[in-house]
Amino acid sequence: MQVTLAGLGCGTGATITAEVQEALAQADFLTGAARLLDQLPEGPSSRRESAVNPREIIKLLLASGCQNACVLYSGDSGFYSGARSLLPLLAEEGIEVRVLPGISSVQHLAAKLGRPWQDWVLRSAHGVECDAVEAVCQGRPACFLTGGALGPGELCRQLAEAGLENLPVTVGETLSYPEERVSRATAAEFAGRTYAPLSVLLAEAAPILPRRSPGIPDGAFLRGNVPITKQEVRSAALGKLAVGPEDVCWDIGAGTGGVSVELALQSKAVWAVERNPEALELLRANRKLLCAWKLRIVEGRAPEALDGLPAPDAVFVGGSGGKLPRILQTVHDVNPRARVCVSAIALETLHTALMGLTSLGYETEITQIAVSRCRPAGALHLLTAQNPVFLITGVRP
Numbered sequence: 001m002q003v004t005l006a007g008l009g010c011g012t013g014a015t016i017t018a019e020v021q022e023a024l025a026q027a028d029f030l031t032g033a034a035r036l037l038d039q040l041p042e043g044p045s046s047r048r049e050s051a052v053n054p055r056e057i058i059k060l061l062l063a064s065g066c067q068n069a070c071v072l073y074s075g076d077s078g079f080y081s082g083a084r085s086l087l088p089l090l091a092e093e094g095i096e097v098r099v100l101p102g103i104s105s106v107q108h109l110a111a112k113l114g115r116p117w118q119d120w121v122l123r124s125a126h127g128v129e130c131d132a133v134e135a136v137c138q139g140r141p142a143c144f145l146t147g148g149a150l151g152p153g154e155l156c157r158q159l160a161e162a163g164l165e166n167l168p169v170t171v172g173e174t175l176s177y178p179e180e181r182v183s184r185a186t187a188a189e190f191a192g193r194t195y196a197p198l199s200v201l202l203a204e205a206a207p208i209l210p211r212r213s214p215g216i217p218d219g220a221f222l223r224g225n226v227p228i229t230k231q232e233v234r235s236a237a238l239g240k241l242a243v244g245p246e247d248v249c250w251d252i253g254a255g256t257g258g259v260s261v262e263l264a265l266q267s268k269a270v271w272a273v274e275r276n277p278e279a280l281e282l283l284r285a286n287r288k289l290l291c292a293w294k295l296r297i298v299e300g301r302a303p304e305a306l307d308g309l310p311a312p313d314a315v316f317v318g319g320s321g322g323k324l325p326r327i328l329q330t331v332h333d334v335n336p337r338a339r340v341c342v343s344a345i346a347l348e349t350l351h352t353a354l355m356g357l358t359s360l361g362y363e364t365e366i367t368q369i370a371v372s373r374c375r376p377a378g379a380l381h382l383l384t385a386q387n388p389v390f391l392i393t394g395v396r397p
Contacts, residue, residue: 003061003095004070005086007077007102008036015103015176023100029064031057032072040072054086058093076104080124080145105200106143109172112182113202117143120202125150132158133293134268136167136206144201152201153194159187159203162293163284170202171195208291214238214262221256221286226279228258229318229343232371233389240341240367240393241314243267250312252302252327253319257283257295263316264292271312273298273305275321303330311335317342317353324349328356328394336361340394345387353392362394 004023009015016024024030027045030037034050047064051057061069073081077099090097110117121138123130126147132155135142146152152171159167165188173181173196183190187203215235221228229237237259243249247267251260254272256279263270264287272295274280280299287295298305303326311334320327324342331338340362342353350366357364368390372383 001061001066001095002068003090003097004068005073005077005083005097005099006070007073007075007081007100007104008039009103010075010105010108010176013039013041015108017100017102020100020102023070027066027068027070029061029066029069030072031060031069033074036072036074045070052082054082054089057086058089061095062093073102075145076102076107079104079106079122080126105145105172105175105198108175109143109170109182109200109202112172112175113170125155125201130155131269132156132203133162133164133206136164136203137208137293138205139208140205142203142205144203146195146199146201147197151195151197152190152199153192155201155203156187156193157191160191162296163288164206164293165191167206168204172200172202174198175200206291206293208293209265211265214266216258216262216290218258220290221258221261222282222289223256224278224282226256226276226282228256230258230371230386230389233343233369233391234258234262236367236369237316237341237343237391238262238266240365240391241316241339243314247313248310250306250309250315250331252306252315252317253321254283254297255279255318257286257292259316259318260295261286261290261292263314264295265290267294267314269294269296269310271296271298271309273300273302275299275301275305303327306330306334309334312338314339315341320349324352325356328353328360332360337396342392342394344390344392350390350392357392357394360394361396363397365393367391367393 006020030045030048031051033052037048049060077083119140121135121140121142123135124145126145167187170184215231218231243266249263249267249270251272254260254274260272283297315331344350370388371386374381375384
């Protein structure tokens with residue numbers, strides 16, 4: 001038996017390559033999604049059985065007794081298709097296989113727009129979770145295959161809620177079909193709208209600042225009357241949390257967003273929890289000012305406001321409202337492997353954090369940071385001491 005994994009292109013028969021057409025003509029058995037089988041002309045094999053699950057496809061192939069089978073995929077067989085899961089199963093059965101590519105909807109859209117797509121960030125939102133904000137923060141345009149609950153309207157809603165309401169976007173619907181439509185607007189204008197099931201979204205790159213090491217100067221933030229975690233303390237806290245690009249973070253008691261912004265520039269996503277109305281406005285303003293689009297703002301009081309948030313890999317607690325033990329317990333319940341850093345200026349908070357983390361089985365470390373900053377006094381320069389700060393960190397052994 002020889003099996004061909006064939007990409008049928010992005011829509012009508014006009015996008016099927018000559019190589020795939022020849023494979024279809026020679027096949028004595030066809031399988032794939034019912035939608036793909038139905039759109040084929042009568043010429044290819046009349047022996048057709050629909051299946052999308054890779055193991056079900058294997059069973060059909062083995063039971064068919066065929067010599068030359070085709071498994072059909074929409075778009076390109078190498079671009080978010082089921083071929084990836086089927087190939088190792090075919091190898092296990094010792095079945096000879098070849099893969100024929102097709103024209104994807106991404107290629108078709110790029111051609112319609114007269115743009116190269118080689119530098120686009122490519123994501124699938126077709127029946128899987130997809131973070132549109134993370135994708136557009138890579139410094140390049142992002143193109144999404146959509147479907148199910150995550151259509152272009154929902155992805156644009158994600159962008160608009162992150163502060164990217166003015167980001168230019170393009171939607172391509174039913175590409176290559178007679179009813180094909182390409183529309184351009186902003187994320188806010190497309191947010192929440194309903195689009196054809198076969199749609200592609202292209203979002204332009206979000207504005208970002210040049211990458212830099214942690215420790216943005218305090219003067220870069222809008223501060224109002226809300227306290228901010230100072231630059232030196234922020235740098236130390238991020239070092240303790242060891243945040244990486246795939247980490248999900250929480251900042252509890254986010255204030256003006258000093259730590260939240262820094263986390264958003266280093267991680268996959270950060271949820272900033274804050275209840276002070278003035279601080280919430282500053283959070284939004286600093287997110288926009290410093291292009292920290294991966295910062296999600298949660299209005300409310302912890303630990304209640306933490307309910308339903310994605311499990312964190314790293315948690316910073318800058319303010320607890322007197323509920324630190326319950327907050328630590330909530331973090332532990334959601335992900336006991338999460339790295340935790342608590343900032344404290346009062347000895348009572350230091351004690352509560354140490355006891356809370358220890359009782360939950362964390363290995364703890366206490367660092368006290370005392371910073372003095374120089375200020376001019378006539379022809380002299382004097383050092384002015386800042387409030388000492390304790391960082392209490394907890395990691396699982």
